[in-house]
Amino acid sequence: MKEFQKKNPKLGATxxxxxxxxxxxxxxxxxxxxxxxxxxxxxxxKELQDRLIKQDVDNKPQPSLEDDTEAIT
Numbered sequence: 001m002k003e004f005q006k007k008n009p010k011l012g013a014t015x016x017x018x019x020x021x022x023x024x025x026x027x028x029x030x031x032x033x034x035x036x037x038x039x040x041x042x043x044x045x046k047e048l049q050d051r052l053i054k055q056d057v058d059n060k061p062q063p064s065l066e067d068d069t070e071a072i073t
Contacts, residue, residue: 001028019043 001023005011012023020026020036021043027035 019047 001011008014015021015023020028020040023029026039027033
């Protein structure tokens, strides 16, 4: 990313178009993939929630995938 930054002075703005809002917060400069993955997942989830048209079913409790003990094959 440091090489990209040298070539693209607008790297921060460019990354925002990919839902990567803060390179430091997302662990990019520390090469922390776990942190990056978690932060990006939150950003993608928020973006999806903002764009979805809410339905009545959205107000009902949903089962967790962790509650499903049946193996998926």
